[in-house]
Amino acid sequence: MHAMQPSFHRIVYRPLYRAAQSLALLIFAATLATSSPGKSFANDAPPADQLGRVNFPTSCDPHAQPALEKGLALLHSFQYTQALETFRGAANQDPKCAMADWGKAMAHYHQLWDFPQPRTLKEGLEDIRQAQQLNAPTERERGYIAAAAAFYQDDATLTQEQRATAYSAAMAKLHQQAPQDVEAAELYALSLVALAEQDVDARANRVAAMAILKPIFEQQPNSPGAAHYLIHAADTPEFAAQGLAAARAYAKIAPDSSHAIHMPSHIFNRLGLWQESVASNITASAAAEHATDMHMSESDYQTHAMDYLDYAYLQSGQEAKARLGRNRNERPRLEPRGQSKSPRVTGSSQRARTASLEGSSDAESAGRAGAVARQHLLGARDWCSAQRRRGRRERGRGET
Numbered sequence: 001m002h003a004m005q006p007s008f009h010r011i012v013y014r015p016l017y018r019a020a021q022s023l024a025l026l027i028f029a030a031t032l033a034t035s036s037p038g039k040s041f042a043n044d045a046p047p048a049d050q051l052g053r054v055n056f057p058t059s060c061d062p063h064a065q066p067a068l069e070k071g072l073a074l075l076h077s078f079q080y081t082q083a084l085e086t087f088r089g090a091a092n093q094d095p096k097c098a099m100a101d102w103g104k105a106m107a108h109y110h111q112l113w114d115f116p117q118p119r120t121l122k123e124g125l126e127d128i129r130q131a132q133q134l135n136a137p138t139e140r141e142r143g144y145i146a147a148a149a150a151f152y153q154d155d156a157t158l159t160q161e162q163r164a165t166a167y168s169a170a171m172a173k174l175h176q177q178a179p180q181d182v183e184a185a186e187l188y189a190l191s192l193v194a195l196a197e198q199d200v201d202a203r204a205n206r207v208a209a210m211a212i213l214k215p216i217f218e219q220q221p222n223s224p225g226a227a228h229y230l231i232h233a234a235d236t237p238e239f240a241a242q243g244l245a246a247a248r249a250y251a252k253i254a255p256d257s258s259h260a261i262h263m264p265s266h267i268f269n270r271l272g273l274w275q276e277s278v279a280s281n282i283t284a285s286a287a288a289e290h291a292t293d294m295h296m297s298e299s300d301y302q303t304h305a306m307d308y309l310d311y312a313y314l315q316s317g318q319e320a321k322a323r324l325g326r327n328r329n330e331r332p333r334l335e336p337r338g339q340s341k342s343p344r345v346t347g348s349s350q351r352a353r354t355a356s357l358e359g360s361s362d363a364e365s366a367g368r369a370g371a372v373a374r375q376h377l378l379g380a381r382d383w384c385s386a387q388r389r390r391g392r393r394e395r396g397r398g399e400t
Contacts, residue, residue, distance in 0.1 A: 050256040052224030059137045060097035064090040071103045076225035077257035083107040101131035105148045111194040115160045125152040143174035186225035189213050209233040224254045240270035265308045274316035281309035
């Protein structure tokens with residue numbers, strides 16, 4: 001993970017950034033206020049942590065149950081560092097709680113981001129073996145643990161695709177055995193999206209995932225997993241419109257997660273809703289910066305939102321605002337681990353781009369900015385996706 005680097009951004013850019021953030025918050029709040037999906041429930045107010053509502057009963061000590069539910073909510077929003085610490089807390093409260101060790105293992109598996117390195121695979125395997133030794137008393141809990149064990153098999157010859165396929169098959173079995181378990185259904189759907197991201201029956205797996213997630217999202221509008229994974233499942237040109245309702249709801253479901261605030265922009269960018277993308281990413285970047293300052297997450301969450309903010313500014317012809325952030329782009333990028341740099345907008349390319357726009361008319365600048373943005377948005381993002389999948393397959397073959 002990249003380390004935070006104090007820079008021009010903190011010293012000079014921040015006042016401008018905060019002003020833009022305030023305006024974005026107003027726009028974003030107005031958007032959210034009119035976009036609550038599905039039917040509401042009398043007790044549907046989000047819990048104190050503002051991470052959404054999960055339904056995850058376990059056989060563990062009741063004192064550990066709040067931490068287990070919070071840990072799962074954090075997992076659903078890909079806040080993996082916080083999730084790991086939360087599940088560790090649950091294990092401390094109840095050392096005999098097998099589901100706490102399951103949660104620790106799952107916090108090491110970043111299904112849509114990167115493949116665990118050998119050391120991380122070993123840690124996950126140790127956690128899941130501990131969960132197995134505790135012999136969870138219910139068949140449902142043993143199903144969760146068996147699915148994670150299918151991924152963390154102690155077999156160095158397994159590729160990433162083989163591990164992900166084994167995990168998904170085990171989650172499918174759990175979903176069939178306990179169809180009323182919403183959390184299992186959501187995690188099974190995520191496993192299908194992960195396979196799609198690896199080009200394993202990509203379209204069919206996305207369609208299957210959306211078929212699971214849409215009814216949950218409609219019936220349980222405060223479920224973070226349903227909204228988040230529906231956005232990922234629909235994050236293609238063909239399906240983007242099917243993720244719009246979830247995109248406009250997710251940040252309201254889990255406002256304590258910077259990733260939840262950012263994620264709607266995946267759909268906004270696909271559909272050309274640039275001002276909504278700008279608003280969500282300004283807010284997400286500020287939230288991620290605060291979380292990083294508090295040592296609650298890594299800086300990658302912030303720099304990733306900054307990338308999307310630049311895309312949205314340029315695509316909407318707001319070249320001057322993108323230019324203001326060019327020094328910000330000197331900061332590290334969220335790059336797939338173990339891969340060469342992708343053609344994202346870097347500090348040097350940003351300077352070259354803005355230099356080429358110097359002296360142009362507003363119309364010419366907007367036109368060029370839009371062309372550059374389309375090139376980066378449509379070309380670089382697809383290139384990044386392909387490179388990420390290729391890198392995962394190579395690491396799965398060579399490092400496990």
